[in-house]
Amino acid sequence: MQTCSGRPGGHDVVVVGSVNADLVVGVERRPGPGETVLGADLATHPGGKGANQAVAAARLGARAALVGRVGDDGHGRLLRASLAAAGVDLAHLATTPGAPTGVALITVGPDGDNSIIVSPGANARVGPDDVAAARAAITAASVVSCQLEVPLPAVAAAARLGAEAGARVVLNLSPPALVPDDLLARCDPLVVNEHEAAFLLGPDGPRDPAAMAEALRRRGPRSVVVTLGADGALVAAGPEPVRVPSPRVAAVDTTGAGDAFTAALCLRLARGDALPDAARYAARAGAAAVRAPGAQGSFPAPGDLPGP
Incomplete structure (x- = not known):
């Protein structure tokens, strides 16, 4: 398993990913088919899994850069400003004339859990x-x-280029999709939640988190992290899976918590932590992110992390 201790002059983390405007509505319950329900006032937040991870990493102290695209519109300008304010290097964030910036339509229930539809x-x-x-x-x-x-194709190209140069490649399989074996083989780790793990393993695969992590590792990744929400994470990198607990906090909104986890994981791997130790730090970052609404606005600085 590869370890990193940072490269002089290089970024700790380069994120290749999405940039979205998150349009968020709180609801007492989600509508069923053909049903209309009233929600709270619409809130617009900067988001997108790529932008979220870049901002979360930068806020924790990483030298972070983002490779992606926005449209030449108000949402694109909002997102550029948010990324720049966090200190993310935007030299490779391109503007696409004639295309809208990506949008995520998010409903948040009273328990803080969310449902998301993304328009790329x-x-x-x-x-x-x-x-x-x-x-x-x-x-x-x-x-x-x-x-x-x-x-x-962009993800595969980034993983190949990074791995060939000696960078550690982290793939968050979200939203879940089938990916080629050569991409899985470059992952160190593959990061999935239980739903994403079940998607890859199929209907006949195991459902116990430890068994899921080991079964996924046999598919080719060098290591695997299965995130378990409030129950922490399961790390498969050595002879036996390691369970990592999460601090107990009152959840307000889980939007972006997985991105905060992955960003913190990447930062600590860049600093040379072993994967279980990086996951322990990441669990604290993920827990911190659920204590406030929205994604990027909830991401913690180092002093905001709850205790282990």
Whole structure:
């Protein structure tokens, strides 16, 4: 298993991923088919899994850069401003004329849990050419972090380029999709929640988290992290899976918690932590993120993390 201790002059984390405006409505309950329910006032927050991870990493102290696309519209300008304010390097965030910025439509229930529909917009135009244009940043990075809200060819190109240069590749399989074996083989770790793990393993696969992690690892990743929400995470990197607890906090909104977890994981891997130790830190970041509404606005600075 590869370890990183940072590269002089390079970024700790280069994120290749999506940039969305999150349109959030609180509801007492979600509507059924053909049903209309009233919600709270609409709130617009900067989001997208790629942008979220870049902001969360930067807020925790990482040298972070983002490779992605926005539209030439108000949402794109909002997102650029949020990323810049967090200190994210935007040299490789392109603007796509004629395409809207990506949008996520999010409903949040009274328990803080959420349901999300994503309209990709400019994110759907991210491709291998964007990765090639960011070659210098990716090959100098300690960790390259990807998700699946941008097209798979871009993700595969980033993972290949990063791995060949000696960077550690982290893939958050969200939203879940089938990916080629050579991409899985570059993951160190593959990060999934229980739903995403079940998708990859199929209907006949195990449902116990430890068994899921081991079964996923046999599919090719160098290591696997299965996130378990308030129950922490399960790490498969050595002979036996390691369970990592999460601090107990009062959840307000779980939007972005998984991104905060993955960003913190990437940061600590870039700093040289072993995967279980990085996951312990990441669980604290994920727990901190559920204590406030929205995604990027809820991401913690180091001093905001709850105790282990």
